[in-house]
Amino acid sequence: xxxxxxxxxxxxxxxxxxxxxxxxxxxxxxxxxxxxxxxxxxxxxxxxxxxxxxxxxxxxxxxxxxxxxxxxxxxxxxxxxxxxxxxxxxxxxxxxxxxxxxxxxxxxxxxxxxxxxxxxxxxxxxxxxxxxxxxxxxxxxxxxxxxxxxxxxxxxxxxxxxxxxxxxxxxxxxxxxxxxxxxxxxxxxxxxxxxxxxxxxxxxxxxxxxxxxxxxxxxxxxxxxxxxxxxxxxxxxxxxxxxxxxxxxxxxxxxxxxxxxxxxxxxxxxxxxxxxxxxxxxxxxxxxxxxxxxxxxxxxxxxxxxxxxxxxxxxxxxxxxxxxxxxxxxxxxxxxxxxxxxxxxxxxxxxxxxxxxxxxxxxxxxxxxxxxxxxxxxxxxxxxxxxxxxxxxxxxxxxxxxxxxxxxxxxxxxxxxxxxxxxxxxxxxxxxxxxx
Ligand SMILES: [Zn+2]
Numbered sequence: 523x524x525x526x527x528x529x530x531x532x533x534x535x536x537x538x539x540x541x542x543x544x545x546x547x548x549x550x551x552x553x554x555x556x557x558x559x560x561x562x563x564x565x566x567x568x569x570x571x572x573x574x575x576x577x578x579x580x581x582x583x584x585x586x587x588x589x590x591x592x593x594x595x596x597x598x599x600x601x602x603x604x605x606x607x608x609x610x611x612x613x614x615x616x617x618x619x620x621x622x623x624x625x626x627x628x629x630x631x632x633x634x635x636x637x638x639x640x641x642x643x644x645x646x647x648x649x650x651x652x653x654x655x656x657x658x659x660x661x662x663x664x665x666x667x668x669x670x671x672x673x674x675x676x677x678x679x680x681x682x683x684x685x686x687x688x689x690x691x692x693x694x695x696x697x698x699x700x701x702x703x704x705x706x707x708x709x710x711x712x713x714x715x716x717x718x719x720x721x722x723x724x725x726x727x728x729x730x731x732x733x734x735x736x737x738x739x740x741x742x743x744x745x746x747x748x749x750x751x752x753x754x755x756x757x758x759x760x761x762x763x764x765x766x767x768x769x770x771x772x773x774x775x776x777x778x779x780x781x782x783x784x785x786x787x788x789x790x791x792x793x794x795x796x797x798x799x800x801x802x803x804x805x806x807x808x809x810x811x812x813x814x815x816x817x818x819x820x821x822x823x824x825x826x827x828x829x830x831x832x833x834x835x836x837x838x839x840x841x842x843x844x845x846x847x848x849x850x851x852x853x854x855x856x857x858x859x860x861x862x863x864x865x866x867x868x869x870x871x872x873x874x875x876x877x878x879x880x881x882x883x884x885x886x887x888x889x890x891x892x893x894x895x896x897x898x899x900x901x902x903x904x905x906x907x908x909x910x911x912x913x914x915x916x917x918x919x920x921x922x923x924x925x926x927x928x929x930x931x932x933x934x935x936x937x938x939x940x941x942x943x944x945x946x947x948x949x950x951x952x953x954x955x956x957x958x
Contacts, residue, residue: 526653526779526780526781526844526845527650527651527653527654527655527780528650528845528846529643529646529647529649529650529651529682530647530791533791534647534791534845534846534847534848535845535846535847536791536847537847538847541790541791541847541848542580543580544791545580545790545791545794545819546579546580548792548819548820549577549580549583549794549817549819550577551822552817552819552822552825552827553574553577554574555609555822556609556822556825556827557574559609559610560606560607560608560609560825561606561607561608562597562605562606562607562608563607563825563827565606566587566589566593567586567587570586570587572585572586572587583794583796583817583828584805586827586828587828588803588815588828588829588830589826589827589828589829589830590829590830591626591629591771591830591832594607594629594771595626595627595629598627598629598630599627603630604630604632605630607824607825608632608823608824609822609823609824609825610634610823614634614635614823615632615633615634615823616633616634616635616638617632617633617638617673618630618631618632618668619631619632619633619668619669619670619673619770620668620669620770621669621770621771622669629770629771631670631770631771631824632823632824633821633823633824634823636823637820637821637822637823637824638677639677639681640792640820640821641670641674641677641773641774641820641821642674642677642678642680642681643678643681643792643820644674644678644773644774644775644789644792644820645674645675645677645678645679645681645774646678646681646682647777647789647792648675648678648739648764648766648774648777649675649678649679649682649684649708649739650682651764651777651778651779651780651787651844652708652737652739652762652764652777652778652779652780653737653762653780654679654682654684654708654737654739655682656682656683656684657684658684658685658707658708659684659685659687659704659705659706659707659708659734660675660679660684660685660686660687660706660707660708660709660710661687661689661697661700661701661704661706661708661709662675662676662686662687662688662689662690662710663689663694663697663701663709663711663715663719664689664690664710664711664715665690665691666688666690669770670768670770670773670774671710671741671742671768671774672710674768674773674774675710675739676688684708687700687701687704687706689701694718694719694722695722695726697719698719698722698723698726698728701733701735702728702733702734705734706734706735707734707735707736707737708735708736708737708738708739709735709737709738709739709761710738710739710740710741711738711739711740712740712741712742712743712745713740713742713743713744713745713751713755714742714743716738716740716745716755716759717754717755717758720755720758720759730758730759730760730761731758731759731760732760733759733760735759735760735761736761736762737761737762737763737764738755738759738761738762738763738764739764739766740755740763740764740765740766741765741766741767741768744765744854744855744873744877745763745765746763746764746765746778746783747765747778747784747785747786747853747854748877748881749784750877750878750880750881751763751877751880751881752783754881762780764777764778765777765778765786765854766778767786767854767855769816769829769831771826771829772793772816772817772818772826772829772831773792773793773818773820773821774789775788775789775792775793775795775816775818776788776789776851776854776855777789779842779844779846780844781842781843781844782842782843782844782850784852784853785838785842785850785851785852785853785854786850786851786854786855787842787846787848787849787850787851788848788849788850788851789848790847790848790849791848792818792819792820793816793817793818793819794816794817794819795814795815795816795849796814796815796816796828797810797812797813797814797815797835797836797837798812798813798815799812799813800812800813800834800859808837808839809836809837809839810836811834811835811836811856811869812834812835812836813830813831813832813833813834813835813859814831814833814834814835814851814855815828815829815830815831816828816829816831817829832858832859832860833855833856833857833858833859834855834856834857834858834859834862834871835851835854835855835856836851836852836853836856837849837850837851837852838850838851838852856871856874857871857872857873857874858871858873861873861953863893863900863902864900865900865901865902865931865933866899866931868929868930868931870902870929870931872891872953874928874929875891875902875904875925875933876889876891876952876953878921878924878925878928879891879904879906879921881924882917882920882921882924883906883908883917884908884909884910886909887906887907887908887909888906888907888943888945888952889904889905889906889907889943889952890904890905890943890952890953890954891903891904891952891953891954892904892905892954892956893953893954893955893956893957894956894957895956895957900957901934902933902934903933903934903935903936904918904921904933904934904935904936905935905936905937905938905942905943906918906921906935906936906937906938907937907938907939907940907941907942907943908937908940909940914937917937918935918936918937919935921935922934922935
């Protein structure tokens with residue numbers, strides 16, 4: 523085992539009881555500020571009859587109401603441009619970000635200097651988790667838009683004292699050349715762009731495996747947590763892959779360590795994570811799948827308290843080999859609660875199927891996952907459109923076989939003639955629900 527890097531070893535290896543106390547102390551500080559000067563939460567707590575004195579013990583967290591995205595959206599619509607979830611006077615805020623708005627209107631989020639530094643600290647945990655250390659060189663192959671993901675990694679790298687190489691505004695080849703010449707060792711990127719960079723490298727005779735890059739920090743879509751994607755990226759880059767997971771609404775809450783390739787640590791020192799049954803909102807028994815609820819503890823200026831992420835997750839039993847006591851989510855985010863389908867008693871997520879399919883098909887191939895109802899029973903069928911001829915039997919069989927092994931479920935997979943399926947770049951559009 524290589525040496526495990528920690529950002530704050532004492533906290534990261536504290537006992538679960540110590541972590542619970544730390545979380546509660548931070549929650550008290552947060553609520554202390556929010557009850558005084560956050561109009562959004564003051565109103566919300568008033569409506570639910572919650573007073574500061576009701577929260578005296580860690581379990582009292584359950585008395586607080588959930589927050590859903592729609593509330594933030596409505597609040598900002600009614601109180602433009604930033605809404606009323608602001609604990610401090612407007613002039614104290616120094617950073618602006620927004621969500622992409624793929625599932626609604628973009629949400630705006632502001633940070634003060636203090637909360638921005640906290641977000642950087644969160645990124646330090648992620649970087650150290652992936653074994654990044656002083657002496658590393660981190661290259662950002664992105665334009666820095668209004669989305670937080672790469673900005674917070676930038677802040678984290680800055681706090682850790684790592685050489686930062688920005689390459690926004692350049693094309694892939696320029697970025698690759700810069701990466702080689704300056705011996706970059708760490709690249710934050712999306713899995714898709716990591717593959718695109720690899721294509722450009724190949725076209726230009728650049729051998730990535732002999733480059734100095736040792737780690738890819740992946741976000742935006744599942745990468746390192748999908749074994750086939752991870753193996754592919756590791757093979758062509760000759761580098762290790764780590765996913766980190768976040769939401770603009772709460773911050774980056776999940777990261778991978780060097781010892782557990784199939785799970786994500788929850789950053790338990792900076793977030794309170796609960797896992798609840800989506801229907802009742804009550805905690806699920808340990809080890810069962812439920813919806814992830816997050817409270818960020820370092821962002822009192824614009825907090826998210828008991829925020830319903832809609833993501834379904836499952837806690838892995840036991841401690842991680844890295845020595846951290848932060849809990850591990852098996853397989854990261856398993857799917858979205860509104861996407862889960864029950865087929866013959868088995869919980870199925872379209873993105874799990876999509877990941878299996880995408881590990882077998884080639885660029886330019888297309889597919890569709892269809893749910894339908896047959897004699898009152900839900901069924902799934904997969905249609906494949908393949909550019910190259912000759913594999914119309916082998917590939918569907920292989921996909922079917924892997925789904926059977928993974929989910930213990932037999933799903934129909936068939937090839938259809940070219941041009942049958944609508945073209946789409948989004949996974950979501952490749953999933954069709956015909957039951958409605
Ligand atoms: Zn670990």
